[in-house]
Amino acid sequence: MFKTGSLTLILLHSAFAGAAVPSVKVLIAKSLKNIIVEGIDLKKTIHTQKKSQQYVGRKKISFKCGPFGSKAKNSLKNPLLVASLSSPTGLISWGDQKYKGELHLLTSPNQQSCDLVNNVSMETYLMTLLSKEMNGTWPIEALKAQAVAARTYAYERLNKVGSFDDDKLYHLESSEKDQVSGNYHDITKKTLNAAKETQGMILVGPSGKISPAFFHSKCGGKTLRPDQVWGGVEEGYRSVDCHFCQRTGMKDWNYQIKGNKLTQMVDQVLRRYYADEMEGDDLRLMPDSPHNSEIRLYAGDRLHIIKKSYLRNLAGRELLPSNNFVIETKKNEFHVQGQGYGHGVGLCQLGALELAKRGYNYQQILSFYFPKHRLRRAY
Template sequence: MFSKFMVLFSVLFFWGSCFAGLKPSQYRHISLSKPKIKVRIGDKLKKVTISGTDLKRTLHVNNNHKKFPGRKRIRFNCKSFTRKNKGKISKPILLASVSSQTGLISLDRTKYQGRLHVVTSPSEESCDVIQEVDMDSYISGLLSKEMNGAWPVEALKAQAVAARTYAFYKQTTQQVSRKLGHQAYYDLESSEKHQVAGDFFATTLNTDMATTDTAGYVLVTKGKGNLTETFFHAKCGGKTLKPSSVWSNRVEGYSGVSCPFCDSHGKKNWKESISRARMVKFLKWAKRKGHIKFRDSLLKNKIRLAKDKFKANNLRIYLGSKVLVLKKPLLRRYFGRFSVSSNNYKMVSKGNDFRVYGKGLGHGVGMCQLGALDLADRGWDFKKILAHYFPGHKLVKLY
């Protein structure tokens, strides 16, 4: 399709993370001894620099293969390529793949395991970088980012199973990008949106042990044995929530559970002030999104709030005689996690303004990580921890 060289590069000496569940027939193919995962670790990059020892590079457009003995650095000018082919790129294109005989390779100055792929980005004049790596190498590096590599091994094991289940679900369903759909070259991205991946140096003895001891284990629903998304968060503040309470979509196998275990860990409580003007903007946003209906003229009335409590799932707001019922997570979705740290809160009126008093940190669905830490300190093993936070699921070994 393209007559010119796909990418400009130079070689230099180098010295220096209701949705239906997946039925068993849809995921049982994951029986390989070392399944792999593709993770987007860089996006919208104008230039890409990959380095390592004894590199092997493939330019896919013309099937050009080349080996570089010794320590080398390879540069890709994504901006130049995409600019030259502007209007010709309608979907992600795999430009190049680079690997090392050592099994280690660097993107800029960060060292990773596996292979790196350079792919055109949906954003014009840039590229994405995808790491292709063994699933369990990915999990071991992830544990230090999503939890803490120094935590008790049983807590890390529980996290490893949850993260592995989430990764396999994303990989099998290809639910990674609404914009790209099945054309996305990666299975999930390294971000808080999915899961934060670690580099080679993120692994510890504990994360390696937790990954090895749980190799192949995932959570599936009891009864049907379906593979679903497994969620986790930092601190629930006393109770966990169902996905439908937070995101309006039902995920099979979930129920909210009591969790007093995280109370003595992390930040105790949080609070936020919301002015009347900010509340008006929030209500208008909720109306635009279709969550509530009201006439804008009603905003001239005093905004009144029904008595709220922590265990309530909804806010009841009055505009004159009009009653608005809003799910509590909408407040966090609009104001953001830095203002509304969790979905476990109560709101009170202060004159024309409002105060939000909350507990916990994160969306509150699935496993409470600080709760898992406390339970591991009490002597619970990972199976018992997972059974508490995912009572509608069971463990199975895929490989």
């Protein structure tokens, strides 16, 4: 059970406290053929020509994107900063979206179109993200827990070697690959306050090292460690039992899967992740349980152990919405039973929602999902 008395989360002061709020470059759109931006007193810099132009009053600027360079250059696949735009108002429109900070136009990796990057203060980035990754109407303490987790994720990326360099064209993608952020219109009073009230706060592991803080929609009963899902060990992570997300979000799933389909999927997992393959098509599953993050099976007389997350990567989220599932053999048929939605590592968002409704504050929510981590002020 969750006890407030067992809190291990403490605020550690660091040498970084008081430092400036960092900027983060976020890839917001890819493969654009045309880009039209609008703003007041816009400053346009064309980096490839080393030219700048300052406009007065409201101005619409349109860019035709690509193809850039020759075919030989295409093979380099190095994106290049083509242009950047800023406004003294701090706001620039792109279509019906409005961005704070600067907009940067890059060549796409195929050199045929443009990618669009928003260079924005970390705190503004978080204010827009909370409406996308959670919901701007959720209780403030759940939003604050999410703000700390998302800030930690982004800050860890910035801290990777060289990421603070201006040369880095972008640090994060606004997609499920990293985390989904929004635009100026997504900022609500609550998301603004959630970022402000936790400004600069990040999670660090037991050794004090910045830890990539992961989060997901619904764990379905227990969270997972990064090594159970991706293979890489991150310090401080624990699998915790979470019963707080049970009543909300995606319902549990339960279906039969044909033997030849499962055999095909297992064979593909073995080839893709284990440089191995199935011998024959005689698949026999060993008893599974929700506590296993791996499936044990026999193909012929060989035992294979495969990660459930690898099977999910291959099967897709429609078939396996989470990594929290069990596959069993019942009367010569394979049955899949599962709970939750998302990879299952770190903060369970629907669990955080329920904890906040029950009156827990963001420190308590974070200490529940990250029991060995500490809070630190990064700036």
